[in-house]
Amino acid sequence: QVQLVQSGAEVKKPGASVKVSCKASGYTFSNYYVHWVRQAPRQGPEWMGMINSSGGNTIYAQKFQGRLTVTRDTSTSTVYMELTSLRSDDTAVYYCARDKGVKDAFDIWGQGTMVTVS
Amino acid sequence: DIVLTQSPGTLSLSPGERATLSCRASQTLSGTSLAWYQQHPGQAPRLLIHGASSRATGIPDRFSGSASGTDFTLTISRLEPEDFAMYYCQQYDTSPRTFGQGTKVEIK
Numbered sequence: 603q604v605q606l607v608q609s610g611a612e613v614k615k616p617g618a619s620v621k622v623s624c625k626a627s628g629y630t631f632s633n634y635y636v637h638w639v640r641q642a643p644r645q646g647p648e649w650m651g652m653i654n655s656s657g658g659n660t661i662y663a664q665k666f667q668g669r670l671t672v673t674r675d676t677s678t679s680t681v682y683m684e685l686t687s688l689r690s691d692d693t694a695v696y697y698c699a700r701d702k703g704v705k706d707a708f709d710i711w712g713q714g715t716m717v718t719v720s
Numbered sequence: 721d722i723v724l725t726q727s728p729g730t731l732s733l734s735p736g737e738r739a740t741l742s743c744r745a746s747q748t749l750s751g752t753s754l755a756w757y758q759q760h761p762g763q764a765p766r767l768l769i770h771g772a773s774s775r776a777t778g779i780p781d782r783f784s785g786s787a788s789g790t791d792f793t794l795t796i797s798r799l800e801p802e803d804f805a806m807y808y809c810q811q812y813d814t815s816p817r818t819f820g821q822g823t824k825v826e827i828k
Contacts, residue, residue, distance in 0.1 A: 637817070646808055647757075647765065649817040663816040697764055705812055707755035707770035709777075714764050 604628035606636075606698050606712035613718045619686040622715045624698035631679040632656040635703040638672060638683045640694040641714075647697075653681060654703065688719045722746055722811050726820035732828040739796040741823045743809035752787055753813035756794045759806045768807075769794060799825070 609623040624636060637652040651662035653672045660672050671684045681698060696715045699708035723746040733739055743754070752772035757765035767776040769785035772792055782797040796803055804827050809820040 646821045647810075647819045649815075649819070652815075661815050699764075701812070705751065705753050707767055707776075707810070707812055708757075708765075709767050709770075711764035711766070 604710055606700065606710055608696075608698060608712040608715045611716040611718070613720065614688050616689055616719055618688050618719075619684060620688060620717050621682055621684040622696050622698075622717070624681045624683070624712050626655075626679040626681070626700070629700075631676065633702070634700040636672075636674070636681040637699050637701065637708060638670075639697045639699055639708075641697070642691070642694040645694075648694075650683070650696075655681070685717075688717075690719050693717065693719045721816055722749070722814060722818050724809050724811060724818055724820035726807075726809060726823050728823060729821075730824045730826060732826050733799055734828045735799050735801055737799050739794075739799055739803070739825055741794040741796075741807055741825075743792040743794070743820050745790040745792070745811060748790055749811055749813040751813070753811055754785075754787065754792050755810045755812065756783075756785055756792075757808045757810065758803075759808065765808060796825075 607625045612620050614620050632655050638650040639647045641647045653660045662670050669686050674681045698712040700710050701708050725744045727742045754772045756769040758768050759765045768779050768783050772787040773785040784795045786793045807823045
């Protein structure tokens with residue numbers, strides 16, 4: 603079935619970096635974009651950025667410019683999200699989600715990865 | 721950035737009742753680029769409605785969406801026990817793809 607499977611929980615110290623993976627299966631990887639969305643405890647979701655799985659071009663929210671890097675490996679249908687210079691307020695569940703790229707909703711989500719900065 | 725304002729913050733209702741959730745955008749969305757998601761505690765969001773009024777695959781017909789200008793509405797015609805959850809609207813007209821702050825539908 604169509605799914606996005608993310609890597610496991612991480613605990614990091616302030617100032618460190620974290621890299622979370624999101625492996626796609628059950629669909630043609632290059633036909634969809636993958637987005638990263640985070641959700642801090644008791645908060646609403648916050649969009650971070652996206653990657654075109656085919657061409658590899660990215661768009662990031664201004665808030666994360668300079669700290670966020672999203673990459674993909676087409677050979678394994680995996681997308682990676684790396685966030686650097688971690689702070690305590692980066693503690694959140696990080697989700698990947700897919701869409702078709704042009705004005706489309708997120709129809710499939712990963713299960714989420716808890717990142718704790720402490 | 722487009723700001724989405726959801727109301728009410730919490731809706732206390734009984735099973736079988738009708739739920740009406742609102743989402744107001746700070747500017748006009750071209751087309752109807754608005755989605756609704758449901759989220760249970762500890763789970764990822766699930767797409768309910770896209771294009772303001774189209775149900776996603778497998779979503780029961782008790783869920784419906786509508787739009788009027790910058791105002792969007794999610795209606796649950798008769799609440800089932802599994803419908804008590806958080807609901808978020810999201811615009812995908814422009815980046816950043818912003819979300820509302822959510823409406824909690826709780827059992828009265």
